[in-house]
Amino acid sequence: MxxxxxxxxxxxxxxxxVAELVSLARTLYPxxxxxxxxxxxxxxxxxxxxSVEPALWHLLRDGLxxxxxxxxxxxxxxxxxxxxxxxxxxxxxxxxxxxRDLVAWHxxxxxxxxxxVGYPGASFExxxxxxxxxxxxxxxxxxxxxxxxxxxxxIGSLTVTPENAAAQTRSNA
Amino acid sequence: MTRYELTDDDVALIIGSGPGGATLALQxxxxxxxxxxxxxxPWVSNEDFVNDERKxxxxxxxxxxRLATGTWSxxxxxxxxxxxxxxxxxxxxxxxxGLTPRFKAHEFRPRSVYGQVSDAALADWPxxxxxxxxxxxxxxxxMGTSHRHGRPPxxxxxxxxxxxxxxxxxxxxxxxxxxxxxxxxxxDGRPGTLQDGFCQQGDKSRAKWSPxxxxxxxxxxxxxxxxxxxxxxxxxxxxxxxxxxxVVYSDVDGVLHRQxxxxxxxxxxxIETPRLLLTSATNGHPDGLANSSGQLGRNYMRHTTGVVxxxxxxxxxMYRGEPMAGIVNDESRHDxxxxxxxxxxxxxxxxxxPSFSTxxxxxxxxxxxxxxxxxxxxxxxxxxxxxDMPRETNRVTLSSSLKDHxxxxxxxxxxxxxxxxxAMRDHAYTQGEKLFRAVGAVRTTRAPGMPSGHxxxxxxxxxxxxxxxxxxxxxxxxxxxxxxxxGSIFTSGAAANPTLTIMALVLxxxxxxxxxxxxxxx
Ligand SMILES: Cc1cc2nc3c(=O)[nH]c(=O)nc-3n(C[C@H](O)[C@H](O)[C@H](O)COP(=O)(O)OP(=O)(O)OC[C@H]3O[C@@H](n4cnc5c(N)ncnc54)[C@H](O)[C@@H]3O)c2cc1C
Numbered sequence: 144m145x146x147x148x149x150x151x152x153x154x155x156x157x158x159x160x161v162a163e164l165v166s167l168a169r170t171l172y173p174x175x176x177x178x179x180x181x182x183x184x185x186x187x188x189x190x191x192x193x194s195v196e197p198a199l200w201h202l203l204r205d206g207l208x209x210x211x212x213x214x215x216x217x218x219x220x221x222x223x224x225x226x227x228x229x230x231x232x233x234x235x236x237x238x239x240x241x242x243r244d245l246v247a248w249h250x251x252x253x254x255x256x257x258x259x260v261g262y263p264g265a266s267f268e269x270x271x272x273x274x275x276x277x278x279x280x281x282x283x284x285x286x287x288x289x290x291x292x293x294x295x296x297x298i299g300s301l302t303v304t305p306e307n308a309a310a311q312t313r314s315n316a
Numbered sequence: 317m318t319r320y321e322l323t324d325d326d327v328a329l330i331i332g333s334g335p336g337g338a339t340l341a342l343q344x345x346x347x348x349x350x351x352x353x354x355x356x357x358p359w360v361s362n363e364d365f366v367n368d369e370r371k372x373x374x375x376x377x378x379x380x381x382r383l384a385t386g387t388w389s390x391x392x393x394x395x396x397x398x399x400x401x402x403x404x405x406x407x408x409x410x411x412x413x414g415l416t417p418r419f420k421a422h423e424f425r426p427r428s429v430y431g432q433v434s435d436a437a438l439a440d441w442p443x444x445x446x447x448x449x450x451x452x453x454x455x456x457x458x459m460g461t462s463h464r465h466g467r468p469p470x471x472x473x474x475x476x477x478x479x480x481x482x483x484x485x486x487x488x489x490x491x492x493x494x495x496x497x498x499x500x501x502x503x504d505g506r507p508g509t510l511q512d513g514f515c516q517q518g519d520k521s522r523a524k525w526s527p528x529x530x531x532x533x534x535x536x537x538x539x540x541x542x543x544x545x546x547x548x549x550x551x552x553x554x555x556x557x558x559x560x561x562x563v564v565y566s567d568v569d570g571v572l573h574r575q576x577x578x579x580x581x582x583x584x585x586x587i588e589t590p591r592l593l594l595t596s597a598t599n600g601h602p603d604g605l606a607n608s609s610g611q612l613g614r615n616y617m618r619h620t621t622g623v624v625x626x627x628x629x630x631x632x633x634m635y636r637g638e639p640m641a642g643i644v645n646d647e648s649r650h651d652x653x654x655x656x657x658x659x660x661x662x663x664x665x666x667x668x669x670p671s672f673s674t675x676x677x678x679x680x681x682x683x684x685x686x687x688x689x690x691x692x693x694x695x696x697x698x699x700x701x702x703x704d705m706p707r708e709t710n711r712v713t714l715s716s717s718l719k720d721h722x723x724x725x726x727x728x729x730x731x732x733x734x735x736x737x738x739a740m741r742d743h744a745y746t747q748g749e750k751l752f753r754a755v756g757a758v759r760t761t762r763a764p765g766m767p768s769g770h771x772x773x774x775x776x777x778x779x780x781x782x783x784x785x786x787x788x789x790x791x792x793x794x795x796x797x798x799x800x801x802x803g804s805i806f807t808s809g810a811a812a813n814p815t816l817t818i819m820a821l822v823l824x825x826x827x828x829x830x831x832x833x834x835x836x837x838x
Contacts, residue, residue: 251673262669265367271510277637286480
């Protein structure tokens with residue numbers, strides 16, 4: 144996918160092309176607060192894989208070429224909304240499906256993304272959440288944790304009480 | 317570890333080390349029987365489990381090629397992954413979550429109670445709840461299930477607080493944090509839960525029950541069990557008398573061996589079990605072993621499922637704590653006025669960010685998708701687990717094109733949603749959304765089913781040999797010393813998560829098997 148149409152041996156591509164793929168990755172999964180770094184790592188992992196999987200390499204090369212022709216520009220310079228439309232028009236292509244799934248796979252396994260979203264990852268080494276907030280939700284009352292002693296209707300309608308009738312009406316509204 | 321000769325024809329040979337196989341092994345060795353267990357996967361110790369969804373998946377999962385076909389969403393969402401199963405000592409239960417509801421009495425009689433449902437192969441079980449109750453008790457005690465036999469309830473985690481409050485506001489009454497097979501406080505030599513949230517990745521702390529921390533080490537300690545890991549059974553062989561006389565298996569290097577046996581029990585879970593019996597076809601059993609009824613591989617069930625995710629203005633942090641420690645029972649009743657037969661449970665579900673991104677909207681993209689990702693810490697989840705209809709055409713067959721690393725035909729799992737399944741799922745999605753809206757959800761998402769964790773029915777139990785593969789003890793109608801010891805033998809799916817019932821059926825099977833051995837039939 145380098146300018147002379149050959150992937151480099153170490154799977155790295157020229158910076159211009161990485162920038163194009165970063166733009167596509169960001170268009171697929173836009174997180175305005177995220178810097179380029181995780182998108183960049185995502186693209187590098189995809190290119191590393193493409194460098195040892197000829198079929199993937201061909202698919203990406205052909206897809207990029209076709210997109211460039213369609214947009215008439217280097218993809219890094221195409222406005223995000225236009226890129227979005229270009230991709231939407233190609234939603235049914237194998238290029239799109241492959242790129243989309245690979246970007247999602249790597250991007251959401253990136254620890255910088257985890258941190259930005261607020262997912263802390265491993266917890267065992269920190270003693271789990273037993274003493275670190277597994278039950279710290281305070282915007283709802285503490286619910287019962289034991290099973291109810293009320294009889295359970297196994298066959299037939301729920302017995303209707305005035306309270307649950309009201310609740311049902313409210314939630315049906 | 318004890319070693320038995322390959323020619324020792326006095327051993328009981330068990331294939332699979334999950335809840336089914338391990339429960340049988342422990343019962344047999346406790347009564348002095350010699351047991352060889354073949355497990356296709358490796359031994360992975362609790363300390364080697366990893367708190368990382370992707371790495372743990374690679375470490376513990378059965379990843380051999382499979383194919384999903386049919387109208388179910390998996391055929392388009394994840395065509396190579398009809399099911400999510402373990403290939404490791406302890407089986408899928410090394411990463412199960414642990415909810416353990418029992419069947420209800422009428423769920424053993426679906427044909428009688430639900431009546432004729434077109435395009436469904438509903439049948440009554442040849443046993444009833446009363447017969448199974450003592451074995452349910454023993455299973456709950458073995459697992460140390462919360463809320464039962466003096467085990468305390470789990471405390472409420474954040475995801476449960478949302479589910480339970482929503483349930484209460486909707487007028488539901490029967491919600492609780494269990495029964496759930498994880499220790500709250502130390503039990504059976506294992507600690508109480510750390511609420512670390514990693515569970516479907518293997519529980520490092522050993523608080524969660526699995527055969528790896530209970531039945532397997534207990535059985536090994538008797539000196540009567542030989543566990544052969546990385547050993548995949550490829551054929552069950554028959555003697556001239558028509559009885560099973562051994563198993564051919566492939567070791568870690570791909571070298572084949574044959575172990576003789578007095579009794580063979582198959583516990584590979586409901587895809588690999590029919591697959592092995594189909595691959596073992598021979599003269600006299602041209603359509604697969606124990607398949608004179610033609611039912612082998614058919615009536616595959618996997619529960620009517622789906623997930624409702626709900627976004628709130630405030631923080632939830634669903635990833636903290638036991639991921640499925642919450643259940644609402646009210647809709648598990650059979651109430652045809654809802655437009656379908658059978659019932660469903662609403663269960664807490666929590667996922668880490670990588671899994672959430674994969675399953676929340678499979679193959680989703682764009683700004684709406686990413687806005688849901690960004691709401692991750694304010695999201696609660698509810699899993700639907702309902703009774704699906706057995707159908708003869710929903711079945712496991714051998715692929716004519718796809719092969720595994722041994723060159724054996726891969727299993728194809730065909731599943732068409734029954735109209736009853738669709739009606740139930742729609743009802744459950746709607747109720748789930750109402751439940752979460754009742755406590756302030758600002759946005760909800762209906763996620764389709766994930767690769768099936770519950771796999772059932774492909775060697776169904778029947779009173780008559782014409783209608784099914786095994787009798788009520790899991791003994792093959794056609795081959796008296798061949799037993800099936802997993803969820804394949806379910807005649808119907810019921811709404812309950814299946815593992816407690818698998819264990820109860822196997823405890824009953826073990827008693828019968830020992831009795832048959834005592835009187836010299838086996
Ligand atoms: C994420 C997840 C969560 C779950 N949560 C719950 C829950 O909350 N409650 C519940 O009731 N159930 C739950 N389940 C389901 C539960 O894990 C299964 O019901 C249970 O493990 C089935 O036990 P089994 O022994 O029949 O099969 P498994 O546990 O699947 O064990 C089968 C074993 O056999 C081995 N095997 C297969 N074929 C061969 C062969 N040819 N040769 C040698 N070995 C072979 C496999 O490698 C495997 O180790 C969950 C499942 C998943 C995936």
